[in-house]
Amino acid sequence: MNGPQDTPDHRWHIGAQHGQMQKEAFLEFLASKRLKLTRQRQAVVDEIFSDSGHFEAEELVERLKGSRTRVSRATVYRTLELLRECQLVEKLDFGTPRSFYEHVPPGEHHDHLICTRCGNVIEFHNERLEALQREICSNFGFQDSHHSLRIFGLCSKCAQAGG
Amino acid sequence: MNGPQDTPDHRWHIGAQHGQMQKEAFLEFLASKRLKLTRQRQAVVDEIFSDSGHFEAEELVERLKGSRTRVSRATVYRTLELLRECQLVEKLDFGTPRSFYEHVPPGEHHDHLICTRCGNVIEFHNERLEALQREICSNFGFQDSHHSLRIFGLCSKCAQAGG
DNA sequence: GACGATTATGCGATTGAGTCTCAATATTAA
DNA sequence: TTAATATTGAGACTCAATCGCATAATCGTC
Numbered sequence: 001m002n003g004p005q006d007t008p009d010h011r012w013h014i015g016a017q018h019g020q021m022q023k024e025a026f027l028e029f030l031a032s033k034r035l036k037l038t039r040q041r042q043a044v045v046d047e048i049f050s051d052s053g054h055f056e057a058e059e060l061v062e063r064l065k066g067s068r069t070r071v072s073r074a075t076v077y078r079t080l081e082l083l084r085e086c087q088l089v090e091k092l093d094f095g096t097p098r099s100f101y102e103h104v105p106p107g108e109h110h111d112h113l114i115c116t117r118c119g120n121v122i123e124f125h126n127e128r129l130e131a132l133q134r135e136i137c138s139n140f141g142f143q144d145s146h147h148s149l150r151i152f153g154l155c156s157k158c159a160q161a162g163g
Numbered sequence: 164m165n166g167p168q169d170t171p172d173h174r175w176h177i178g179a180q181h182g183q184m185q186k187e188a189f190l191e192f193l194a195s196k197r198l199k200l201t202r203q204r205q206a207v208v209d210e211i212f213s214d215s216g217h218f219e220a221e222e223l224v225e226r227l228k229g230s231r232t233r234v235s236r237a238t239v240y241r242t243l244e245l246l247r248e249c250q251l252v253e254k255l256d257f258g259t260p261r262s263f264y265e266h267v268p269p270g271e272h273h274d275h276l277i278c279t280r281c282g283n284v285i286e287f288h289n290e291r292l293e294a295l296q297r298e299i300c301s302n303f304g305f306q307d308s309h310h311s312l313r314i315f316g317l318c319s320k321c322a323q324a325g326g
Numbered sequence: 327g328a329c330g331a332t333t334a335t336g337c338g339a340t341t342g343a344g345t346c347t348c349a350a351t352a353t354t355a356a
Numbered sequence: 357t358t359a360a361t362a363t364t365g366a367g368a369c370t371c372a373a374t375c376g377c378a379t380a381a382t383c384g385t386c
Contacts, residue, residue, distance in 0.1 A: 036333055036382045058372080072336045077373065093256045097344090098372065113305050126299055132292055133314060140285060141319030142276045149312045151296060156304030199353050199362055223345085235365045240344065261343065261371095 019049040022088055022105060029086035043069040044079040053122060054092060054102040094121070095148070111148070115155035122155065172325060182212040185251055190248035207242040217255055229245060257284070257313070262275040274311070278318035283305040285318065 026045055030037055047063055048055075057077060064071045070081075080101055083089035092100040094114050109130070113122040129149070137144045153159075189208055193200055197280045208228055211218075216223050220240060227234045234242075243264055244254035257261040265287070272293070276285040 002233075007248070034333080038334060038381070040335070070336090075335060078334085088326040094259075095256075097370095104386080113303060115305075116308065122303060122305070124303070126295070126300060129292075129295055129299070132289070132295060134347085136287060136289055136292070137276070137314060137316070140276060141288070141322065142278075142285070142314065143317040144314055144320040145279065145316040147312065147314040149296075149310065151300060151305065151307055151310040153300070153308040158303065159306040197354095197362080201352070201363060203364070233365090237345080238364060238365085241363090 019105075022049060025089060025106065026083070026086060029082070035082070039069045040071045041082075042074050043067050043071050043078050044076060045083070048083070048089065048101075048103050052103060054100040056098045056099060056100055060101070090146075092148070095152070111150070113151045113153070113155070115158055116152050116156055117158040120155050187210060188269060189246070189249060189251060192245070198245070198263050202232045203234045204245075205243050206230050206234050208238060208246070211246070211252065211264075211266050215266060217263040219261045219263055222260065223264070251310075255311070256303050258315070274313070276314045276316070276318070278321055280317055280321040283318050 002127040022045075022075065023045060029035075030041075043064060044060070044102060047060060047067065057080060060080075061071070061073050063074050064076065067081050080089060080091075084091055084101075084123065088104065089101050092102060092112070094100055094112070108125075110123040111129070113124065115121070134144065136142075171294065177209060186208060190200065192198075193204075207223070208232065210223060220243060221236075222235050223237050223243075224234070227239065243252060243254075247254055250269065251267065252264050253267050255275070257263055257275070271288075273286040273288040274292070276287065278284070295312060296310060299305075
């Protein structure tokens, strides 16, 4: 519900269905660490969960200037770090000076094809790839916690436009 | 001068056999871009090729202080970039503030298992993985130029010591 | 609802890896 | 040797990200 907030459990501003469970996951994470649910943290999470795709921290800071709750840059970074800890957000390095972040629903994972010409990023998931990685880890007795495959090159458009 | 240098083609300081071809590849690269073979560039390349494994730029700067040729930080960074252009060096991001670099013999490629506890890095190469990536790129009409797979987690020792 | 212990926020200063400027110097081809 | 061109080094600079600290907000408890 977006309207009046009758109970302490309905304080979120955006449409309820999507991502509600993930918000609750975040609530639980905060509770488990005795952290507080502040308006700023709500605003950051709402903004991130309302839109998919990758984004830069600075871009998020800007977007939040248009929201009803002011959130400082420092708090944006601090909240992104919290979301990373509870695995709802991933930090991405595409070789640019600024890091990217992206909202990742629990249990989901994808890798990236990054066009070095136009900057476009294609997401993909391949189960065989995942299985192969598990196999490799197993061979080394390595306990995988997370992984990241980035393939740099030219997207089909840029490749056609003349490599 | 150190050692006999009868011809312009024998200006390298370290033992000749290993990596000689790669130095020549670097020479050709320089020539093709009308760049000059300076003592500083020689010192950087000698230092990098004389030791395998990944290293930080700052570490290389330090190591070069012990060499006979002084090389400034700026030049180290500039030379690393040149080596990257001609594919003899790769830049690595392990999630730490500083980037790592590593010497990569032409045609070789490996990926990394990074222990988030002890910081140890295991290199591996898997041809099935490479083939699968080629297949994925092909499906997207994507022209792969280079790629990087990083698997973060616990190495066998750290996993045993209590995950 | 108010209180108090505790956690969070924002500002602005700070850090630090990496880049840039530019005068002085080295390399290369002729 | 020379002239044309590329390179170097010192230190200033950039800029994403972090930090310290005074003030403010949260939340369990009364």
